[in-house]
Amino acid sequence: MRSAEGARSSRADQADQRRAELLDAARRVVLERGLASTRVADIAKATNVSGGLIHYHFATKDDLITAMLRATSETEVKRLREIISGPGTAVQRLDRVLRYYIPSSRSDQSWILWLDAWALGVREPHVREILLELEGGWIEILAEVISEGVDKGEFFCDDPMGAAERLDGMLDGLVVRYTLHSGAMSRKRLLEHARIAATHEVGIPRSAFPA
Amino acid sequence: MRSAEGARSSRADQADQRRAELLDAARRVVLERGLASTRVADIAKATNVSGGLIHYHFATKDDLITAMLRATSETEVKRLREIISGPGTAVQRLDRVLRYYIPSSRSDQSWILWLDAWALGVREPHVREILLELEGGWIEILAEVISEGVDKGEFFCDDPMGAAERLDGMLDGLVVRYTLHSGAMSRKRLLEHARIAATHEVGIPRSAFPA
DNA sequence: CTACACTGGTTGGTTGACCAGTCAACCGTC
DNA sequence: GACGGTTGACTGGTCAACCAACCAGTGTAG
The missing domain is CATH 1.10.357.10 (Tetracycline Repressor, domain 2)
Known part of the structure; x- marks a missing residue:
C-alpha cells in the first residue's frame, strides 16, 4: 500500500486535486466567457498553469x-x-x-x-x-x-x-x-x-x- | 422611382432577393450545423455563392x-x-x-x-x-x-x-x-x-x- | 544513508488547421 | 462607360493539440 495512510499527499492525490482544480477553473471561465469563446489557454491562465498541462490531465478540450x-x-x-x-x-x-x-x-x-x-x-x-x-x-x-x-x-x-x-x-x-x-x-x-x-x-x- | 413598377426585377430587388436568400441559407445551415460551428463559407456554399459576396451584403458575420x-x-x-x-x-x-x-x-x-x-x-x-x-x-x-x-x-x-x-x-x-x-x-x-x-x-x- | 534509475507532473515553444474579412479584377446591364 | 453585383485568391490572426525537455519526488540496491 502506501507509507502512512491518511493525510499524506501521494502522487495520485496530487493528480486528483489538480484535476478538480482544473474542473473548477473551467467552470468559472466558461461562466465568465461563455462556452463558445472559452479557450484551453484561458483555463490554463485561470489556474496559473501551462497549456500543455491541461492536455496531460484531459486528452481533449471536449473531455475537459x-x-x-x-x-x-x-x-x-x-x-x-x-x-x-x-x-x-x-x-x-x-x-x-x-x-x-x-x-x-x-x-x-x-x-x-x-x-x-x-x-x-x-x-x-x-x-x-x-x-x-x-x-x-x-x-x-x-x-x-x-x-x-x-x-x-x-x-x-x-x-x-x-x-x-x-x-x-x-x-x-x-x-x-x-x-x-x-x-x-x-x-x-x-x-x-x-x-x-x-x-x-x-x-x-x-x-x-x-x- | 423605378421604370415600370411591379413585377420587373430591378437591381434593388435583386439585392433584396439575394439578401433574403442568404438569410434563409443562414438559417438552414445554423439549424444543421449549430451556431458555434457555422462558418461564413458554409453559408456561401449552401447558396452556391462566393465567400466574398456574403460580406458584400452583410458587413460582418454577426450582422448576418x-x-x-x-x-x-x-x-x-x-x-x-x-x-x-x-x-x-x-x-x-x-x-x-x-x-x-x-x-x-x-x-x-x-x-x-x-x-x-x-x-x-x-x-x-x-x-x-x-x-x-x-x-x-x-x-x-x-x-x-x-x-x-x-x-x-x-x-x-x-x-x-x-x-x-x-x-x-x-x-x-x-x-x-x-x-x-x-x-x-x-x-x-x-x-x-x-x-x-x-x-x-x-x-x-x-x-x-x-x- | 546514499547513489541512482524511474515515474508522474509540468513547462513553453511549435505546428498545422481553420477562418473572418479584404481586395483587385471581372461581368452584365442600363 | 459607370455602377451594382460577384468572384476567388489572399492575409492576418487564432487556437487545439503535440512534443521535447525539465524537475521533484519515490522506490531500490549497494
Whole structure:
C-alpha cells in the first residue's frame, strides 16, 4: 500500500486535486466567457498553469468540458437532495426546492452554464446524456416531495410525476427568461409564479405557502 | 422611382432577393450545423455563392446572424398572429396557440435555433433584444387569448398576463426537454401537459379541450 | 544513508488547421 | 462607360493539440 495512510499527499492525490482544480477553473471561465469563446489557454491562465498541462490531465478540450459539466451536474443534484432531506412539512420542503431553482440574486449567473450546455447538447450526445440526468434528478426530487405530501394528506395530486415535469419545465423556462432579460421579470415575481403553479399542481390554496 | 413598377426585377430587388436568400441559407445551415460551428463559407456554399459576396451584403458575420434571427423571430410572431385571428371559441384559439409552440414532429428541429440563440444572447445584447421581443410576442398573444376568454365568460382568470407568463415558461421548458431528449417525452405527452396547465390557469375542466 | 534509475507532473515553444474579412479584377446591364 | 453585383485568391490572426525537455519526488540496491 502506501507509507502512512491518511493525510499524506501521494502522487495520485496530487493528480486528483489538480484535476478538480482544473474542473473548477473551467467552470468559472466558461461562466465568465461563455462556452463558445472559452479557450484551453484561458483555463490554463485561470489556474496559473501551462497549456500543455491541461492536455496531460484531459486528452481533449471536449473531455475537459464534459467532465466539468458532469461534475457540476452531480454536485447540483447532491445539494438538492440535502435540501429536501431536512425537516419540515411537505409544503416547506417543496418551497425549498422551488427556491433552489431560482438564482439567489441578480449576480448569480450559474444558469448561464446550462444555457450553453443545452446548445452544446443538441450536437453532443455525451453532453445530452448529462443534461438528461440532471433534469431527471430535478423532476424525480420534485415528484418525491409531491408524493410525500399526498401520502401525508397535505397535497392532492393524482399524477405527481406529471406535475413534477410541468413544474420543472415552467421553472426552466421562467429562469431562462429571468437570466436573459432580468429587466422583464423580478426575482420576486419569478418565485411568486413558481408558488402559484405549485398550488395549482398540488391542489392547495396559495396561502399554504409563506408570503 | 423605378421604370415600370411591379413585377420587373430591378437591381434593388435583386439585392433584396439575394439578401433574403442568404438569410434563409443562414438559417438552414445554423439549424444543421449549430451556431458555434457555422462558418461564413458554409453559408456561401449552401447558396452556391462566393465567400466574398456574403460580406458584400452583410458587413460582418454577426450582422448576418443577427439579421437572420430577427427575420425568423418576426416571421414567427406574424404566423402566430394569423393563427389566433381565425374563427372559433377561446378554448379552440388557445389550443391552436399551444399546438403552435410544439414541434410538429420529431424531425421539426426549429427550436434548436432558439437554444443556440439563448446561449448567444447571454453575451450579445443585440441577440438578447430579439429574444425579448420574440418571447414578449408569445406572452402577449397568450394573454390576449386568455383575456378574450375571460371577457366571453369562457375562462376564469384574474391575472391573464401572469398566467400567460407561466404557460409560456412551461412550454419553453418542456419543449427544450422534448427537443433535447425526445426519448424522455413524447409529443403527445407534451401536448397533454400544455393542456393540463392551461386548464389550471384558465379555470376550466380538462374536458373543455379536445381529446 | 546514499547513489541512482524511474515515474508522474509540468513547462513553453511549435505546428498545422481553420477562418473572418479584404481586395483587385471581372461581368452584365442600363 | 459607370455602377451594382460577384468572384476567388489572399492575409492576418487564432487556437487545439503535440512534443521535447525539465524537475521533484519515490522506490531500490549497494
